[in-house]
Each structure stands twice: as C-alpha cells, then as structure tokens.
Amino acid sequence: MQINRAKSKKSNSNPVLPSSVKMRNSRVSSKKPSLLTRTLYLILLFAVSIFIFLMFSKDIFEDEQTPIFYSDSESDSHLHHQSEQIRSPAHFVDEQSPASTFSRGLRPCIKPTAKYKVARESNRYLTVKSNGGLNQMRTGIADMVAVARVMNATLVIPNLDKRSFWQDSSVFGDIFDELHFMRSLQQDVRIVKELPRLLETVPRARKHFGSWSGMNYYENMTHLWKEYQVIHVPKSDSRLANNDLPLDIQRLRCRALYHALRFSPPIELLGKRLVERLRSRGGQYIALHLRYEKDMLAFTGCTYGLSDAESEELRIMRESTHHWKIKKINSTEQRNAGLCPLTPREVGIFIKALGYPPSMLIYIAAGEIYGGARRLSELTLRFPNVVFKETLATQDELKAFSHHATQTAAIDYIISVESDVFISSHSGNMARAVEGHRRFLEHRKTITPDRKSLIEVFDKLDSGQLEEGPSVSNIVKKMHRNRQGYPRKRSGPPLGIKGRARFRYEESFYQNPYPECICKSQDHL
Structure with a gap:
C-alpha cells in the first residue's frame, strides 16, 4: 500500500501531456528570441536613437551665433553661388500675417575665413569723433573698427557727437556696453578706453578720410604712421565703401555692428x-x-497739409541751421518726387x-x-x-x-x-x-x-x-x-551715374x- 501511494505521487508530479499540447509548447519555445538576437536588436535601436539625436541637434548647434573668433572658412565664390539662387519672392505672403519672415533658409554668417589672422599688438592709435544721431554713429563706429583693422591700429573708444540737433551729452558707456564691445572684438582689433598719457600731448594727424573709400585708399593712408603715432578722425560716417571690399572686412563690420555694439x-x-x-x-x-518730427519736416522742406504759420516756422528753422546746406526748397516738388x-x-x-x-x-x-x-x-x-x-x-x-x-x-x-x-x-x-x-x-x-x-x-x-x-x-x-x-x-x-558720385547712390551695406x-x-x- 505504501509502495502504491509513492507511485501515485510520482505519477502526479510528472503528468503525461497530450501530443497536441506538446506540439504547441514546442512551437512557442522555438519562437522565443535568443540572447544574441535580443542584443543585436538593442544595439540597432540605440544606433537609430543616436542618429535621430544628431540630426536634430545639428540645427541647434548651427543656430548659435556668438561674438567670438571663428576659424571656419567660407569662400567668396561659395557665397556668390548661393546668392545667385535667391530671386524675388515666388508668391506674396499674406499681408495680414504680421509674423511673416522671408528667411528661405538664410542665416547670419559672420565667421572669418581660414586666412583671417588674430589682430597684432600695435603702438599706433586711431582716435575718432563719431558724428550724427544714434544710427549714424553706430554704423560709423563699425566702419572705424574695420579701418583700424586695415591700418593695423589700436582703436580708442570713440567720442560721441554732442553737438547734433538733439544736443545729447551721452558718452560711449551710457549708450553701449563698453566692456562687451572691447572683449568681443579682441581677436579683430585692439581697443582701449583712452589714449596712453604719454601720447596725449604728441602731435596728431587730423585726417578727414574720404567718403566711401576702399582698401587701397586705407592701405595708402598707412604712410601717415611714418610721421605720426596718433591719427584723429573728426567724422566717422560713411568712411567705407559699400561694395568691393574683402569678405573678411565686410563680416567684421557685421560683427562690430550686430554683436559688439550691444546697448548698455x-x-x-x-x-x-x-x-x-x-x-x-x-x-x-x-x-x-x-x-x-519738426526737424525732419524742416530739413526736407515738406509742408503739405500744414498751416501757413507752421510752414513759416519750419522755413526759419531750416535757414538758421548752418550745417543744412539746402535752404530754398519747393515743397510740392519734394512731395511729388516721393521725398517727403x-x-x-x-x-x-x-x-x-x-x-x-x-x-x-x-x-x-x-x-x-x-x-x-x-x-x-x-x-x-x-x-x-x-x-x-x-x-x-x-x-x-x-x-x-x-x-x-x-x-x-x-x-x-x-x-x-x-x-x-x-x-x-x-x-x-x-x-x-x-x-x-x-x-x-x-x-x-x-x-x-x-x-x-x-x-x-x-x-x-x-x-x-x-x-x-x-x-x-x-x-x-x-x-x-x-x-x-x-x-x-x-x-x-542707378544707371547713368559714373565716377565717385556712384558710391553715394549705392544701397548702404548696413541697409542690406x-x-x-x-x-x-x-x-x-
């Protein structure tokens, strides 16, 4: 009896399964992935994830624009090829969509070319008086940064115009972040806050640089260093040509204006x-x-829609402002020409x-x-x-x-x-x-x-x-x-304008x- 019970327990612990159940279990067992298969699958999934991450992060990295020294190179011919691909818009963007932009894949590119070198130390100094209003001074200062680079000069922080129409007493540091200006351009040109004391009393070359001048002009101006250690520039507006300048000089102008001249x-x-x-x-x-505004209407001589008293007030203002060259203006002709x-x-x-x-x-x-x-x-x-x-x-x-x-x-x-x-x-x-x-x-x-x-x-x-x-x-x-x-x-x-006069009518570099x-x-x- 004891023997029979033992046999019965042994029989229950290892039941005999039907053949159909054995076949199903065999098929399930054969479908279970091996360790090698699972490992390969995980590796493939990881690789795909890395690839997707790199594709998306590429755009993020390319979007960064920092005012530092770059070493990448982009040739003039490459830029010319790209610029020829952009024409007038293919369609008119809805005027009621204020946030519209026309980037078309274009982005800022202000990196110097591979041949661009770090600025050298210089014991020659350029002092500047920036004339005009805010934006005339800003673009003039950007020009002077480029001129200092071409002439291998140390630029002294410019003095701002205090005698313009608005009689503003602001100094450079009141309007611009002076330290940021100096640091962000340190690879391009050496900039100091003021002239060294030893040079404050030395004779200076006072030079009105020609308007819209090119590289040859400023390279020739380096002869002044033979007699002077300091060159003073009384006016900074429109001192550089809009076109036909080296790519690195043009991009330096952009770095100066759009990155270095940050407001205070x-x-x-x-x-x-x-x-x-x-x-x-x-x-x-x-x-x-x-x-x-009053000064703008007086300067342009535009009196359309104004009373006789207002028109007379503007005329007196125009004729009494000594640095406005044109005194007699026909308001109707101005308006019809689109100049008002x-x-x-x-x-x-x-x-x-x-x-x-x-x-x-x-x-x-x-x-x-x-x-x-x-x-x-x-x-x-x-x-x-x-x-x-x-x-x-x-x-x-x-x-x-x-x-x-x-x-x-x-x-x-x-x-x-x-x-x-x-x-x-x-x-x-x-x-x-x-x-x-x-x-x-x-x-x-x-x-x-x-x-x-x-x-x-x-x-x-x-x-x-x-x-x-x-x-x-x-x-x-x-x-x-x-x-x-x-x-x-x-x-x-415009067509028909020749000689140096053509430079005055070219579209401004800083406008486009x-x-x-x-x-x-x-x-x-």
Whole structure:
C-alpha cells in the first residue's frame, strides 16, 4: 500500500501531456528570441536613437551665433553661388500675417575665413569723433573698427557727437556696453578706453578720410604712421565703401555692428521689458517709425497739409541751421518726387490698405510728432490702438533717460528690431539700420512704402477719383508686393551715374548686408 501511494505521487508530479499540447509548447519555445538576437536588436535601436539625436541637434548647434573668433572658412565664390539662387519672392505672403519672415533658409554668417589672422599688438592709435544721431554713429563706429583693422591700429573708444540737433551729452558707456564691445572684438582689433598719457600731448594727424573709400585708399593712408603715432578722425560716417571690399572686412563690420555694439544694460533691460508689455497686450505689433518730427519736416522742406504759420516756422528753422546746406526748397516738388515723409493720415490709409485691422497694435518709434495729438489723430482715427514708449513705460523707468534723446532712440531701435512688422514713413539712418538688422535676423517683415507712387493714390482720394476700400487696397498691395523685406542682393548705383558720385547712390551695406553676412546654412544646401 505504501509502495502504491509513492507511485501515485510520482505519477502526479510528472503528468503525461497530450501530443497536441506538446506540439504547441514546442512551437512557442522555438519562437522565443535568443540572447544574441535580443542584443543585436538593442544595439540597432540605440544606433537609430543616436542618429535621430544628431540630426536634430545639428540645427541647434548651427543656430548659435556668438561674438567670438571663428576659424571656419567660407569662400567668396561659395557665397556668390548661393546668392545667385535667391530671386524675388515666388508668391506674396499674406499681408495680414504680421509674423511673416522671408528667411528661405538664410542665416547670419559672420565667421572669418581660414586666412583671417588674430589682430597684432600695435603702438599706433586711431582716435575718432563719431558724428550724427544714434544710427549714424553706430554704423560709423563699425566702419572705424574695420579701418583700424586695415591700418593695423589700436582703436580708442570713440567720442560721441554732442553737438547734433538733439544736443545729447551721452558718452560711449551710457549708450553701449563698453566692456562687451572691447572683449568681443579682441581677436579683430585692439581697443582701449583712452589714449596712453604719454601720447596725449604728441602731435596728431587730423585726417578727414574720404567718403566711401576702399582698401587701397586705407592701405595708402598707412604712410601717415611714418610721421605720426596718433591719427584723429573728426567724422566717422560713411568712411567705407559699400561694395568691393574683402569678405573678411565686410563680416567684421557685421560683427562690430550686430554683436559688439550691444546697448548698455539699462537700455537693453528697458527695451526688452517694453517688448514684453507689447506682446502681453496683443501678441503682435507693428513698429512704425513715424518721421513726422519738426526737424525732419524742416530739413526736407515738406509742408503739405500744414498751416501757413507752421510752414513759416519750419522755413526759419531750416535757414538758421548752418550745417543744412539746402535752404530754398519747393515743397510740392519734394512731395511729388516721393521725398517727403508720409503724414499721419497717409500712414493710416496705407496700413489700412495693406489689410491690417483697426485693432492692430502700433508702436510709434519716433520723437515728438509735429502738431501733437491733433495731427496724430489723423492716424488714430483708423488705428486707435497706438502707443509710445511714454505710455508703455512708467515715469520712473524713463527718468534715467530724460534729456538723452540718443538713449531713448536706442530703446525705439530695440522695439523696432523685435517687432512683427517694421514700417518707416521716410528713409533715413534709423530706417536703413533697422531694415538691415532685420534682414540679418532672417529677413523679418519690413515694409518700405513706395512714397512716390502712393502720392498719386492719396491725391486721387483727395480729389474724389478713388474711395478707400477694396479698390485702393488692391492697388496698394500690388504696389508693395516686392517691398516687404525678401532676400535680395544689395543694389548698386542707378544707371547713368559714373565716377565717385556712384558710391553715394549705392544701397548702404548696413541697409542690406546680403550676401557677405547672410548665407545658407549647410543643412539647406
């Protein structure tokens, strides 16, 4: 009996399975992956993950733009090949999409070529007085950085113009981050805060460098070092040619303007804070450089729509300003030629015709509008959501910048560059500088009014031949189809202009730094 129970237990612990069950278990066992198979699968999965990571991180690394010394090389022929691929836009981007850009794969490229060498120590010094308003001084300083490089000179921090129309007493460090300026260009040119004491009393060569001069000119100017250790430059504006300069010099100009000449921390802080406040109000905004200021109207001699008393006031101002060469101006001829800034009313008609709704937030980047609120109402009638820095910032925030027009202009500049759309009612240093900066930053939408053609539209509206509405909108949109900041090569002088006069009429390098400082990234080739 005991033996039988033991046999029974042994039988239960090893049951005999049916043949069909054995076959199923055999098939399942054969499908189970081996250790080698699982290892290979994990390796393959890891490799695919690494590949995907590298593909995405490539764009991130290429997007970094830092103001440091580079060693990569990009040849002139390569840039020329890329620039020829960009033509006028294939289609018209919707005017009601303010955030539109026209980058088309183009990005800033300011790296020196392989042959570019680190700046050498120099005991020759270049002192500079930067003349004009904010943007005239900024571009002039960038030119002087390049000139110092060509002449192998140490650049002394420039003195700023204190005798311009606005009588601003600001020094370099009030407007720009002086330490950042010196450090970010240390591989390009040696920069010092002031002239060494031993050289303060030595004779200096006072030299008015020729306007729009090229490499040969400045290479020849090095003969001055034989007699002088210090060269003083009384004017810095437009000292370099727009075209036909070495690629490395052009890119140095861009590094100086777009990276080294950063505004001082207080200006940067308030500018960015006001941009955030604009974004919080509506998300998108237009920056309008409304050049309807007293000095601008007096300088251009434009009196359309003004009273006789206002016209006389501007005439007296123009004739009493000694450095304005033209005294007698025919206002009607100026306007018909498209040389007058658009009035607030005309700007309102223009922006409305482009398709922007009345609720669009518009930031006025300008000084005091001539005629005050009465004249400005001709714009706010169509676009009531208009703001100035004085209405965005508190009195305490603006207190530090009061009586310093150049510093408040820098705040306007920051807000204009960061806007979804930039429009200027007249060409000028500010308009050209902002346009060039926005082109540099992947061609942000910048609408340039065709003032000469628009005058015909405005006159027909005044005479009753046209009415505001779809017909005018279609005319204005078609007129500005290709005036929105799309990529294009910098323009040369108009046909028929020869000799040195042609340099004056070339498109400014700082208005359009393409193709030298703008090119396609490798992942778009």
